[in-house]
Amino acid sequence: MHYELYYWSGIQGRGEFVRLALEDAGADYTDVVREQGDAVMEPFLSGQQDGARPFAPPFLKAGRLVLAQVSAILHYLGPTLELVPEAESRRLQALQLQLTIADLVAEVHDTHHPIASSLYYQDQQAEAQLRAADLRAQRLPKFLGYFEQVLAQADGRHALRQHSYVDLSLFQLMSGLQYMFPRRMAALAPELPLLHGLQERVAQRPRIAAYLASERRLPFNTNGIFRHYPELDAA
């Protein structure tokens, strides 16, 4: 199967969670927007294409299937790419964990845009600093502590006792948070040894290492979801 990934060019964003799965599996895929420009998404977003209409990127085209929402895409790709356990109950567990990662990603986005996505960060910076203080103090320890415990209750090395797309997403989550909140994540590090071990092992997987060293891996920047604004960080 040849896959077409559609996502905003220029940022890692939510598309990166799908990209990591495709790269790790060595899947045959085209990053369509990077080759053809943002306008190529328009017929899908305006409902002129067959299949389920996406509300927003990323979306994946696989034959006649068009599917949006990161967690749904990974749930679909998981078995084919051998990135999820086979048992249905474990597939559901993977979906649950991915959805919880997605919840934190949404909170991270709203940390730099607490009032409106349609406004610039600079126009809501004061509110962002208030929200960031809460994220650093309450939400990050709660979410990351939860994932640390999930690893501890599995085999200490994987979220699901074997490699899966959830591990790839946890790698991306940790990497993004370290870019956005270097001081806070350094302070939390002693409490998250299993997440750090997982992150290091994922980075060393041959296909992931090759991807991270390639031009296909865009650097984090202040247009994406994880944004480094020093005034939002503190130990």
Added chain:
Amino acid sequence: MHYELYYWSGIQGRGEFVRLALEDAGADYTDVVREQGDAVMEPFLSGQQDGARPFAPPFLKAGRLVLAQVSAILHYLGPTLELVPEAESRRLQALQLQLTIADLVAEVHDTHHPIASSLYYQDQQAEAQLRAADLRAQRLPKFLGYFEQVLAQADGRHALRQHSYVDLSLFQLMSGLQYMFPRRMAALAPELPLLHGLQERVAQRPRIAAYLASERRLPFNTNGIFRHYPELDAA
């Protein structure tokens, strides 16, 4: 199968999306927390129970399976409760739509809590009014316009050309938004005829009508996700 639903007592909240599916299907279920109190969730949330550990309620227990996250629960229940089309591609489409509903629900929550879930609404009311203005002007028309188009591109009566849990969730979404933003939703009504028609038909389904008339259906209130604060509403 006997199902056990676990969710905060006293509010509809996210649990209501699961409850509506169980009620519509006439499923055999226990609303455990309403019978036994909030403390009954603690062993699950602290990881003392087998199975996937929930980050937060709602979660469902079905035999040995414990599953959290509304969209994952509905994806699991869909086939058994005959609340989703059988084809895998259509099950994925349902999941995509449910996840998009969940995205709006999260934005609605953050409208009255834009800075921190850990603070009272009154302590972030000024920011909430700014965020509510953006939700009313930008986000509600965008999301609801999308769902209206999804209905139009299906059969005009269902999101998936047949009754599904997505329709039940759209009913709940419309009902909650009408409680929270009566003036704004009245102003938007002429642009959303298909969503209103769907909402009326769902309310008239015999089991849903019986449920809505029962004491099991809690009224909306200002502790839940959809909260009516008059200062956040405007036409």
